[in-house]
Amino acid sequence: MPDPILRISGLDAFYGDFQALYDVALEAGEGEVLAIIGANGAGKTTLMRSISGLTQNKAAMVRYRGENIGALRADEVAAKGIALVPEGRQLFPSLSVEENLIIGGQVGRKGPWSLNAVYKLFPILQERRHQQSTSLSGGQQQMVAIGRALMANPDLILFDEISLGLAPIIIKDIYAALPGIINEGMSALIVEQDITKALSVSSRFYCLQEGRVSLEGASATVAREDISRAYFGVA
C-alpha cells in the first residue's frame, strides 16, 4: 500500500496548559475525504491546529507524505500544501474580498485554483470583490474563507466547523459546493458538529471524545447508536 498523505500517530497536544489530545492516531489516503466528529471540547480544533502547525508538537507525531511535519511552523506547513479553513472564518478585516483571496495564494503553489476559478465557484464574490470582507454576510464570508484556502492550491485541505453560525440554507449551499472543491485529487479533513452532513460527504470518519479517538469507520455503514456512544460516551 502506498504511503497515506497524512499519518498521525501518538499525538499528544495541548491547548494552553490543558492537554486536549491523548495518543491520537489517524490516517488519510491520497484523495480521501475524512470526517472528524465529536462534541464541543473533544479536541477537534486542537487536532486541526496540530496538523496546520498553529500548535507545534513533536516532529514525528504528524507525518505528511512521509515527512515529519509535527514541529514545523504554520507558514512552513502551508508551503508543503496543507491549507486550513479556520473555525469562525477569520478573514482579514483590513483587506478587501479580493485581497483576502490573493493573500491565500501567497505561498505560490501551482494548481487549478486561481482568482478566476474561485469567482466561478462563488460568483457573488466577484461582484463584491472590492468590498471590505467584514461587510459580507456570514455565508459569503465563509465562501471567502474557503476560496482563500483553495488559492494556496493545497493537496490537503482542512475544514474546521464550516457550518458554524450559518443559516441552514447557506450550509446546504456550501455543502453542495464541496464535491466540486474536493475533486482533482485533493484530500480533505472535515470537522463538523453536524454528524449527518459530515458523514454524507466523507468516506471514513473519526470520532473524538475527550481528546481520544473513540470510534472510526466507514461513513456509509456506521450505525447511529455506535456514533451516539462514541460521541457522548454513554451506553
Next chain:
Amino acid sequence: MEWVNAVVQGTLLGGLYALFAAGLSLIFGVMRLVNIAHGDLIVLAAYLGLSATTLLGLHPLAALLVVVPAMAIMGYVLQRAILNQTLGKDILPPLLVTFGLSVIIQNTLLEAYSADPQKMNAGALETASFSAGGLSLGVLPVMTFVIAVGVIAGLQWTFYRTALGRAFRATSDNQEIAQLMGLNRRHIFGLAMALALAVTAIAGIMLGIRTSFDPSIGGGRLIFGFEAVIIGGLGNLWGTLVGGVILGVAQTIGAKIDPGWQLLAGHLVFLIILAVRPNGLFPRIGE
C-alpha cells in the same frame, strides 16, 4: 504677513516632524510595538550621516544612499534578534526593552562622538532661499517637506498597493491566520522594522542638516513624533503628516508670541486635541 510667515514656516517644520513620526506610526500599525528608542534611532542616523560625510567626503544628501540601507539592515536584524522575542500579549516587555535600547544607543553615541553638539555641513543648501508671494522660504525646509510628503505617499502606496503592504495589513489583523497563509510573521515584522528605520534614516539626515545635534536629544524627537502620530490619529499615515504640520505651526506661532513658548505651545495644542478628540483627528475607522 508675519503671522502668515509663521504658519508657512511651521508647516514646513511639520514636514520634519512627520518624518520623525512616520516610522513610529508604521511600527505601531503593523505590530503594536511602541518604540521608545525611536528618537535615539533618529539621532543615530544623524551620526551615521555625519560619519559618512566626514569619512567618505559625501554631501549629506548623498549620505542618504549609505545611511538608509544601513539603518534598514539594522532594523531587520534588531527586529529578528531582539524585538520579536518581546512581542506577545503583554505590552510591557517591548516598552522595557526599547527603553533599554534607548539608553544603550545614547551611551554608545556619547562614547563614540562625545557630548559636543555636531552638525552636518550641507554647504550652500543650508542658507539657500527663494521668495514666493512676499515670503522668503528656505530651500532646505521646503525640500524636507516635499520629502516628507513623498515618504508618506510612498508608505501609503506600499501599504495599499503592494504584496508587502498586504502582508503587513494581514499580519497586523491576525498573526496566526497570516501564518497559515505562508507568511512568517517574524520575517514580516523584520521587514516592517527595516522599512521604518529606512524612513528614520531620512528623518535623521534632514534633522542633522537643519540643526545641530548631540546624543541626548533623542527623547525630544520621540515626543514630537508621538504627538504628531496621536494628533493625526493612530494608523493613519496622511493623518500623521497633518499631525506634524499642526505641531509645527503651533510651535512657530508660540515662538512668535514669545520665544520661550515654542515647545510649550506645541505641547498645549497636543493636550487640547487629546482632550477633545482622544482618538486623534483622523482615526482609522473601526479601531
